[in-house]
Amino acid sequence: SYVLTQPPSVSVAPGKTASIACGGNKIERKSVHWYQQKPGQAPVLVVYDDTDRPSGIPERFSGSNSGNTATLTIKRVEAGDEADYYCQVWDSNTYHRVFGGGTKLTVL
Amino acid sequence: EVQLVESGGDLVQPGGSLRLSCAASGFTVSSNYMSWVRQAPGKGLEWVSIIYSSGTTYHADSVKGRFTISRHNSKNTVFLQMNTLRPEDTAVYYCARDRTSGSGYGYWGQGTLVTVSS
Numbered sequence: 001s002y003v004l005t006q007p008p009s010v011s012v013a014p015g016k017t018a019s020i021a022c023g024g025n026k027i028e029r030k031s032v033h034w035y036q037q038k039p040g041q042a043p044v045l046v047v048y049d050d051t052d053r054p055s056g057i058p059e060r061f062s063g064s065n066s067g068n069t070a071t072l073t074i075k076r077v078e079a080g081d082e083a084d085y086y087c088q089v090w091d092s093n094t095y096h097r098v099f100g101g102g103t104k105l106t107v108l
Numbered sequence: 109e110v111q112l113v114e115s116g117g118d119l120v121q122p123g124g125s126l127r128l129s130c131a132a133s134g135f136t137v138s139s140n141y142m143s144w145v146r147q148a149p150g151k152g153l154e155w156v157s158i159i160y161s162s163g164t165t166y167h168a169d170s171v172k173g174r175f176t177i178s179r180h181n182s183k184n185t186v187f188l189q190m191n192t193l194r195p196e197d198t199a200v201y202y203c204a205r206d207r208t209s210g211s212g213y214g215y216w217g218q219g220t221l222v223t224v225s226s
Contacts, residue, residue, distance in 0.1 A: 001169070033212030035153070042202055042219060043153065048212035086153050090210065095166050097143065102152040 002091040004100035011106045012077050020103045022070040022087035030089040032070040034063055037102075038083045046085075047072060074105075082107045110134040110215045112203045117220030120193055124224070128188040130203030130217060138181045141206040143213065144188045146199035146222075156201070157188060161209075171197075193224045 005023040012018040022032060032050050035043035045054050047063035050070065060075045074081055087100040116128040130142070144156040157167045157177035165177050176189045186203060200219040207214025 031210070035213070037153075042216040043213070044216075045207060045212045045214050048207060048214070052211075054207065054214060084152075088153075088155075088212065096168060097155040097158060099145075099153045099155060 001094055001096065002089065002098050004087055004089065004098055006085075006087060006100040006103045008101070009104045009106065011108055012074075013108045014077055014079060016077055018074040018077050018081070018105055020072045020074075020085050020087075020105065022072070022100050023068055024070070024089065025068060027068055027070050027089065028066050030065075030092075032063065032065050033088045034061075034072045035086045035088065036081075036083045037086065043086065077105075077107055079107050081105060110205070112205065112215060112217035114201065114203050114217040114220040117201065117222045119223045119225065121226050122193060122195060122224055124193050125189070125191045126193065126222060128190065128201055128203075128220060128222070130186040130188075132184050132186070132203075132205070135205070137179050137184050137186055141209055142177075142179065142186045143204045143206075144177060144186075145202045145204050145213070146197075147202070147219075148196070148199040151199075154199075159186065190222070193222075195224050198222060198224050 034047040036046045037043040050065040084102045086102045111133045113131045143158040159165045159177045174192045179186045202219045203217040204213040205215040
């Protein structure tokens, strides 16, 4: 089955840029979606199809996908961005949806 | 407005059964891809099951043969029948809908807690 690998944690100072990686075999061939989840809340889609943002998501959130790594980038990080972030793809071999293990973003 | 409301979570003994419901409003369940995603306490998200608009279903290996996703079109509701429950099935279960087909989960319910314990 397809495996997505994320770093357990990323720390960033307010106003700086955070990058969260999502590794997978030839992930560039897949559409990657990213979710933000704050404690006690349901996840929220922040980037879909590698690079697109749903309405209402700030332009500070962006995504890229190349080779074996997809990346969620958050510019001008704010305290309110502190959350867990998950990447997700569809595995065309099993027809299953797959989530990465999640990355906890800490704003210093 | 799209809304998803889960219900049915409870405390159940190992080996027991439970049926979760996801009542949808603001759209038609049968025209969309609907999933169940779970999250064990302190852990990450885990995809559980999906039902496509065609009616085709898929389940994660961890629940295959024990869980079944289905829908009731006239009630606009999706179900998750969970049998032979194990302690490791303890989690918050979320109902989710694709933003558009295959473009990520754009809509989520608030979740319902299932606890499997003696």
